[in-house]
Amino acid sequence: MRKLATAFLLATLTFSNVVGQGTLVEDTIILSLDYDDITDLLAENGVPAGLLPIDFEVDVHRVIYDTPDVDGTTPTTASGLVFIPKDDTCAMPMLAYLHGTKLKKDDTFYYLRGEWSLGVLTAASGYVACLPDYLGLGAGPGIHPYQHARSQATASVDILRSARIICDERELQLNDQLFLVGYSQGGHAVMGTHRMIQEELANEFTVTASAPGSGPYDMSGSQLDMVAAFEPYSVPGYLPYVIQSYQHVYGNLYTNIEDILAPPYDQTIPPLLDGSVGFGVLNAAMPAIPREIFQQAYQDAFFSDPQHPAQVALRDNDVFEWVPEAPVMFNYCRMDEEVTFLNTIVASDYMINNGALDIQIIERDSTIGHFACAQPSILFSKFWFDSMADLCTSSLSIEETETSSGFSIYPNPVTDGVVQFSNDHKMMVRVLDARGRELMSASQVSPNGSLDLVGIPKGLVFLEFSEDEKRTTRSLIIQ
Known part of the structure; x- marks a missing residue:
């Protein structure tokens, strides 16, 4: 990326260590990413062009913050990254991505390793994104309390508090929406964090929705x-x-x-x-x-x-015996060889049987294992959040959207059920919902053709275009 080297020279803001959960010990802007940088990052991570909107440039904050140790009272510190969209026009939602298993202390977000780019991609579409390392990883002292539900939750909540401090310092507005997503250990952490917020911190945060994926809940x-x-x-x-x-x-x-x-x-x-x-x-x-x-x-x-x-x-450290008040979407794959899918069945059954009103159980694929299941689980969770989030701006609201293949779809949003294409050759088009489920099987579109979407439910959908071995996905709003 052209500007990443110079971005490390940006100013460092360091705060005195005041005991209090979420208090910033260190706040350093280590990257300042423009549209070209983010486009390059999408390509490097194999994300299809046009699949995720780039509505904002992004500042990446490396943070160390106060949080309690495993006993819940002794002060310690944890580290992570906070991603801030460069926008001061309206209030933004928050999103926490909670990571899966990591053993090596420096194989973590604080050191720009692992899936840290998810924070960039999320912030580029308008979320203030928080990626904690948990206790004992990154710059945090001691050993990591792996699969310890409570310390995973406190470290996750406290980085949200740190992000609010950063936004206050920059006079940026936050709305009251909060989304939680994670996979594997991160799925376990999402469940514990959602539970803690609902049962103990309802006067401070409200979870809008959570999307745990393939976690060992049981x-x-x-x-x-x-x-x-x-x-x-x-x-x-x-x-x-x-x-x-x-x-x-x-x-x-x-x-x-x-x-x-x-x-x-x-x-x-x-x-x-x-x-x-x-x-x-x-x-x-x-x-x-x-x-x-x-x-x-x-x-x-x-x-x-x-x-x-x-x-x-x-x-x-079981994290399923409670009843969520906010929507929860479980993601899993039946052939998972690391975290049995029965965790999802046991957890969702308990919640539904005890009165939870909005629990979705999505099998992303019936043939793939744990690692391969992560990408669709996280990606479609983000799409699901987008359908609920009050984002400041969105590429979904433009009148005409040009795809990476050089053709356009219009209008967007579509109001009469018919979407038009400015393509110069035949293509196959498939329609998916925000959870990745097929709404319309592949149909052939003629040059400068159209597609009748009458009967497709209103809301956010995705058009998947295929030509030979190439695939492009674009988002569309049906009103």
């Missing part, structure tokens, strides 16, 4: 059954990562490491959990069947006693 049931089975598991490193986390949080899972881990794992595994190596290194050091790292006596005690400290810790 830690003590569905996910335990998958990880602790007598068969190979694709990511065996999850198990010791959780054990270290819950020992750190609760302190009662074992007295000595030799009590729980059998040789040689009592010596080989702990050094790999200090945040200095990536998850691939940990997985390579594990047996294919994760439970083989445990002493048999520990296994017997764990599975025979529902009040075993590890069983209690797992139940304490």
Whole structure:
């Protein structure tokens, strides 16, 4: 990107460390991205041209902020990124993206690693976007309390508070909308954060909608059954990562490491959990069947006693036994080999059976696994949010939209049910809703042709154009 190198030289704003959740310890603008920079970023991440609007230039803030430690009271700090659209014309919604599993301490947003570009793409369409690293990752001290619902939630809420401070400093307005999205560990974090806001912070925040994806919501049931089975598991490193986390949080899972881990794992595994190596290194050091790292006596005690400290810790981090008041859209893929889809079924069934009024369960694909399921889950969650968000401006409101293939669709919005195209050759067009579901199967459009959308529900839809192996997607509003 042409301007990224010079952007790192932008001014740094550093605030004194005042104890208080969300208080900024550091706020540094590390990138200032214009339209060309964001367009390049879209291309680098394989996002089809025209799929996501670029309505704003974006400032990227690297932040460190005050937040409580795992006991809920001891002050500590966490890090992350806050993305601010360059607009002061109206009030903007907030969005938090909560990330999946990371083991290496610097493989995080604070260091511009991982999927940090999601914050840019979200802010470019008008959201103030917050991407926390959680405790113990990025610039945060100590070890990461992996899959600990409460500290994931407090770190996520407190970066929202930090973002409000930044907006106040810049005299930018926020509206009262808040959207939460995350995948894998991030899905678990979304559920815990949404629950905390609804039950404890309703006087400060209101969740407009949340979209958890493929998360281990049922830690003590569905996910335990998958990880602790007598068969190979694709990511065996999850198990010791959780054990270290819950020992750190609760302190009662074992007295000595030799009590729980059998040789040689009592010596080989702990050094790999200090945040200095990536998850691939940990997985390579594990047996294919994760439970083989445990002493048999520990296994017997764990599975025979529902009040075993590890069983209690797992139940304490289940995040589905509550009833959301705001809409929730669960994303999952049935062939997920890392987080069983039964987590989604158990969680959604509980919520619906206990009176939740707006729970959607979307199977994104019946054939793909955990990693491949992430992109459609996150992308269509963002489209769903767009259909509810009060955004300052939107490329969806223009009269004519030119696609990357050099033709136009018009009018946009469409009011009479017929959309026109200025194409110079035949193309196939398919219509999808904001959740990625097909509303109209592929139809052939003649040069300078049209498509009759009568019968398609009003609202946000997507037109997917295909020509040979090329695909382009454009958004359209039907009024």
